Amino acid sequence: MAKPALEAIELVKTYRGARKKPPLRALDGLTFHVPEGVVLGLLGPNGAGKSTTVKILTTLSRADSGTARVAGHDVIRDQDEVRRAIGYVPQKPSADPMATGIENLLLSGRIYGLSRSDAIRRATELLQRFGLEEAGGRQVRTYSGGMQRKLDVALGLVHRPRVLFLDEPTTGLDPEARADLWIEVERLAGEEGMTVLLTTHYLEEADRLAGQLAIVDHGKVVAEGTPEALKAELRGDSVSIELVDADTDGTVRTLLARLPGIGEIVVDGNTLRARVDSGATAVPAVLGALEEKAVPVTAVTVSRPSLDDVYLRYTGRSFRAAESADTEGMAA
Template identity: 65%
Template sequence: MAHNPTPAAIEAGGLTKSYPGGRGKPPTRALAGLSFAVEPGTIFGLLGPNGAGKSTTVRILATLATADSGKATVAGHDVGRHPGRVRHAIGFVAQKQVSDPMDTGRENLVLAGRLQGLSGPAARARATELLERFSLTDAAGRLVKTYSGGMARKLDVAIGLMHRPRVLFLDEPTTGLDPEARADMWAELEGMARAEEMTVLLTTHYLEEADRLARRLAIVDKGRIVVEGTPGELKDALHGDAVVVELADPARDAGRAREVVAGAGLLREILADGRFLRGRADAGGTALPAVLARLEAAGIAVVSATVARPSLDDVYLRHTGHVFAQLEVAA
């Protein structure tokens, strides 16, 4: 008997989207044939810098925007043909706060439940459950305007969960939070995923967030998926160690440093970006002293040098030719 594979909870095929440039400028292309699929019950991450096309993708999947071309389904429903069915099946947590600051946390949750069709008793019971899950019980009766940023963000996620959606979209859920609040939110999201047993699409520009939360992830660059897999698979595929050397005078030495190291055959995938010289080696601890010796012999001063196992930043660099951290600073 043939085995029928489980249909994807989210599937995007060849999505394109452009926005008018304005004042005679050419259109801005946000998506350029983006395609991916998400298995049911997983946290899937879309990782990329600001402007890569992540939020546009989520808006199309959540029926808040229309693609110029391509097709998408969410929870088995065609986004273009049956947007009402999609909206009933999903929860959506946008980047900006959705709760009413002049209502209490509990009032926001109950209202959200009622808008989704829950009865009064069911909405109140679900609100109590979520307030407890997100450690907001003590603040349930306070106006949201008195909440910290982390508390308000937890409430936004809880609002998105009120009707027990089959698919939850989290668009940059920890943007603007301080490191402590961000770590706290990560712990809450991990617990939520286990308890709710649903599919989660997470967009983020935080490498650590994608590495920690996503079972699988896709890296987005200029409106396309450039690579997809588990965080472990993507890092393991690089093989070897990342070697990074910080130059004292990059304006003078960057090009020459690259030539010196490349000529010695000590590193591969060598890139000079800003003040850093980056490369890969099968045995970074052995290669680094030889690299430093070559640079010293060439009269090239070095400020610091490190060897590390592959990271998602290295994965991004391999597949896009860009350093993720630099793009974030530029954005």
């Protein structure tokens, strides 16, 4: 049986608290295995442990316990081999803004041991591949956000790595630039057979790109599989109800929980979501129960299972609610 391209086993990482704050457990037994040529999407809100995982797998940080291997190499014992086997595109731009695009690529190539002629050849190839030929002689500080991210990915590919790490690669990009990067990631895995670890907090990005998905919550993988398989586990429909007034005392939730065929109810501000056996049957019953109790409603929608529904099932809260809670927690 072939070794996985990426392997994390029971990773634990705790950060010391600052200013008398308690320690932060970033990873709490995180485990996953990824075959070669697969895009693994690590999906989770900010603070879930995605970036910490990437830092450990790219040898930038050490876990307190657990083991990890990249391209068959242990991230502690074989750090040099790991670094030669990977490309890494961090969240923040990594190119020198005062240098030109081709100068950045040439420097990266030389650092990885390419001869000058090979570095020039590879830089020219990558500029063409990412549509940056005309901008190659310009300083990177003049690039748009989308162009900078394309260059960042190109820098990660200079030495033809076996595994590419993309840490929140499309954060802050406009829809067109995001779509361009999606196409490139699909090409890397589909045409070149590269293994890609993609961290993201965009549900649609994970759904589109990931051949394998790992949902991370509070430092653990709580669900793993293909996006389609995870959604297929959820039979029935999802009903979303927009209330005029927030259900602060739980009255509406309790009311709906008594109706047959309704489960996994979550309240997020004025929005109440529930899993139902049949949307066509549940909606009239839900509206009738709410009308009987004089609960005003602005909208009701029915949809097929989504990744947000998967997240709700495994964590007990919607993805948006988790994102808001973790963002507030980091700011506190």
